[in-house]
Every structure is written in structure tokens, then in C-alpha cells.
Amino acid sequence: MSTRRQAGPSARARLHRFDLKGAPYLYVTPFFALFGVFGLLPLAYTALLSTTAWSPRQPGSEDASVGLGNYADLLSDTNFHTALVNTFGIGLLSTVPQLLLALGIAHLLNYRLRGRLFFRMGVLVPYITSIAAAALIFNQIFARDFGLLNWLLQPFTGGTPIDWRASTLASWFAVSVMVTWHWTGYNALIYLAAMQTIPYELYESAAIDGASRWRQFWHITIPSLRPTIIFTVIVSTIGALQLFAEPYLFDTTQNNNGGSERQFQTAVLYLYQQFWANGRYGYGAAIAWTLFLITVVIALVNFLLARRIRSAE
Amino acid sequence: MTITQSPPEPVVRGDRPAPVRRRTRGAGRAGWLTYSALAAVVLFSVFPLYWSIVVSSRDQSAIGRYPPPLVPGGNLWDNLAAAFEQGNFGTALTNSVIVAGTITVSVVFTSTLAGFAFAKLDFRGRNGLFTLVVATMLVPPQLSIIPLYIMVTQWFGWANDLRGVIVPTLVSAFGVFFMRQYLTSAIPGELIEAGRADGASTFRIYRSIVLPIARPGAAVLGLLTFIMYWNDLFWPLILLNAQNPTVQVAIANTASGIEVDYSLVLAGTVIATFPMLIVFLLLGRHIIGGIMQGAVKG
Structure with missing residues (x-):
């Protein structure tokens, strides 16, 4: 030009x-x-907001500075603590099986297969399905009355249906199943991509040395995948900290409590409730900023651990 | 981060894997055990969608008893029509196309431009800025929701307005990262130098050399972006009301209440899911390629 x-x-x-x-x-x-x-x-603005008592329901509260008061309140807010425990619990229950399953599936997909594209597309279907749609479908499957899973479990439960929303562990399990269903195939494809860059000679020489398939998987595949595994752990952990749609939709009243005793209310659902239902902008911002700091700390720990492992080798 | 340090991998395109390459692939031939295990995985992956068809093709009384029906019934069209009406899906589908479409065009355009600069141009602060892009990918947008809501509704006046859903997500750090990785390996440096030697301006080089080569990568990025924003719930849920929803907001709204009519709710999920499934059936190969390509660099 x-x-x-x-x-x-x-x-x-x-x-x-x-x-x-x-x-x-x-x-x-x-x-x-x-x-x-x-x-x-907005991130900077969140920090600023978190030092006010701003609520649109109280005119003039916009400028009402409370310093770090919101954070002090969070320290003694048992609902927030419950939400954090739920978030970590569900996070652990969904991330660990999800990544282990993904590793196994990637290993299977890495064999020479007929209909390779079919299998790859098959495992990716959940990723294409929206989380909202998946949560609603699983809502039926996990329904107490006439849910599909309770029907399958009838021989074991003796006719008393399990109320999947009622207890902490059952609801964590149900929500984790939704998360795992959605992300496993996606992670499997990421592992598969990394597996395909491992030179075949490594396996060949291991086979000559008499190493079994299983030993090859542990001593060649897993170490070669380490950077990818660390990457997926970081991404899944951050995702787990953001969990919202599944627990929000799992309680069909959508009252944001995450169950009658808040047994599956996650941190972001609690943030949404404070912000949206209770109109507490300042307090919500403090929750958001706390979550942000937790995210950064976890990402850093992951990162440092990864570095440590690498330099130890 | 490990991402930035990994060397750029050659771009794998359809015709590349030669016989030699095939022999270097993974563990040997698959046995029947592998096939059965994979078939089970695929069954688990697809079953919930099948189940949504079964439920949405039955009336409520058939769902509310044991044993449940395990094959589709004859009420699918009735339920789809009823859900369509009740859930405001006409507006919802239009809105979702507008939202996901606009975001996709913008993300692809801005990412290709920035990706080109990061991949092929020298400038002071390039590495620092790129590290910033990567760090940005790790910042969860959900956490900025309150200020974003204040900005969009009070500063711009976009409450219940599609612009409010679209504008904050017009750019994507993942997109820049993805295009940068793609272009780094797809464009030989000599090509740019040759263009320079001919006296072409940077924009000219971008238009006549980079864009044609970038097209396959840009298309995959577009697909991934479209799917992502078609499926997005959190931000549209906050901004849009029941009269003006996107599809995900619409299905979330149909599902609230003490008594849920699952045949209608799941008819809504069928409406929301199937457009993407059709896209996936037609272009799945490219979507898978895009995910795996992004991953090797990751």
C-alpha cells in the first residue's frame, strides 16, 4: 500500500x-x-470492587469503602468454606479419573486401527455436546424417581432409590461423572497427539531387551508424555476451579444453593449467587479475587513441581 | 511454561504420513480386546445423546415409570415442536448463530494477524508480549464477571443485548497462540524474505503470502471457536433474559422448576445439540486434526 x-x-x-x-x-x-x-x-476493577460494599440495592454504596473487610468476612463465611471444599472435592473426583482414563484411551487409539476416524470421532462426541445439554441429560439419568441409573441399580439397592442430590458424596459423584464424560475424550486426543511423536525405535530396543508392553508403557510412554500430562493437569485444575454449569443445573430449582445443604455448591456458583441473586457486588468481587489468587498459586505449584521433576532427571 | 519452549512441530497435513511414518506409529496392530474396549468407550460417549432422543421421543408418562423405555418412541416431532414453542428456540437459534458467528469471524481475523506478527516478524518485546498472551490463556474469564457486567450494562448500556455477549469475547488468547504455532511451521522464512526483496510491504506480504497459507489453520480455529461459543452458557445466562436467549440459556431455562418434564427438556437439548453434531459429522476430521495439532505444541 x-x-x-x-x-x-x-x-x-x-x-x-x-x-x-x-x-x-x-x-x-x-x-x-x-x-x-x-x-x-475487569480483573483490576474486581480488585477495586472487592474493597467496597457496593450493592445495586443500596444506592450510594458504590463508594462505601470497607478496606479488606470483605476478605475478613470470607475467612469466617462457612458457606464459602463449604463451596471451596466442594470445589476441591469434585475437582479431585473428576480430574484424576478423567486424566487416567484419557491416558488409557489414548494408548488404545495409538494401536494400528481399522476405522481410526470413527473411534476418534466417537470419543470426541461429548466435547462437542454443550455442558448445559449434557448436564440436563444426566439430570434425568441421575433422577431419584424414574432415573435411568436408579433403575439399573435396582437389583443392588433393593428398591430404595438413591437420591443423588441429597448427600454430599453422591452429588459429588454425579457432578464428577458429568465433568469426566465431557472432557475425557478431548484429553485422550491430546495424549494421543503426544504419543505419536515418540520414536518407535525406543519401543523396539525396549522389546529387544525383553520389556513387556506394560513396562514399555510405564518406562517409555509415560515419561515421554510428561510435559503434556503437566499441561493437561494445569488446564484441568483451572477448569475444575471454575466449575459452574453442572452444579447450577443439577439442582433443578436453579436456586443457586447447590443442594439443600449446599452439598454441591461450587465456588463459582457461590460467586454467582452472591453477585446475581443477592446483589452483593463487593463481596462477590472478593470471592472472585480470592479464587483468582488460588488459581495462580495452584498453577505456580504445578509449574514448579514440573520443573523440579525435570531437573531431577 | 512448557508450551513456549517446545520446538515447532512440522504441520501434519493429510498426505504427509508416508509408509515409513506409519511404521514409526505407536504400539502394533490392535487386537479384538482393543477394539472391544474402544467400542465400549464410544458407546459411553454416545449413549447420553441416544438417551436424549429416547426421552424426547416419548411422552412424560412413559418416562415416569419403570422399566423405562430403551428405544425411541413416536413423539419426537410433537415434543420438538412443543419445546421449540415454549423455549423460544426460534429466537434462541438465531441469536446463537449471530453470537457464535460474529465472534468466530473476529477471533479468526485478529488471531491470524497477531499470530503472523508473533510467528514471522521481528520486533522489540515480541517474546515478552507472547508470554503475556500465554499467561492470558490461564486467566479464567468467569472471575471478572462482576466488573464486566457493570461495564457492559452501565457504561455501554447493553443489558439483554447481543452486543454485550459478543464484544467482550471478540479476541482470544488461545486463537493467537494457535495461529502463531501454525504459521511458525507452515510458512518458510525465505518466502517472507523473497517478498521483502521484491519490495512488498508487510501488509502485502500478509495478504498475498500469509493468508493463503494460513487458511487451513484459520478454518480449524474458526470451527473450534464457533463450537465453543455456541456451547457457552455462563456469560449469556447473566446478560440475556428469557425473551432473548441463546440456545444454551434457553435449554437452561426450560429445565428449572420443581416438576421437570424431561421429555420437553431433553427435546430442547436435542435442538441445541444437533446443529453442532451435524457440523461435527461433516468436519470432524478437521476438528480432531486441530485439537491434536494444538496439543503437540502444548
């Missing part, structure tokens, strides 16, 4: 230099401008 303009040689050279130096910044500007306004600014 600029080169076509008729200008003196020096002006043209200047244009050219500007093009070389300036164009890259121009190209990354749309991303950073929008990210700045809708990503960074």
Missing part, C-alpha cells in the same frame, strides 16, 4: 522503515486493545 504512493526516495525509505518497525505492533494491537479493555481492566 504505502509503496505505491509517489514520494521522494527518502520519504519512501522512511515509510519502509516505519512499515518494518511499526507493522508488527499494528497487527498485535487489536488483540491487546480488546484484551486490555475486557480482560485486564
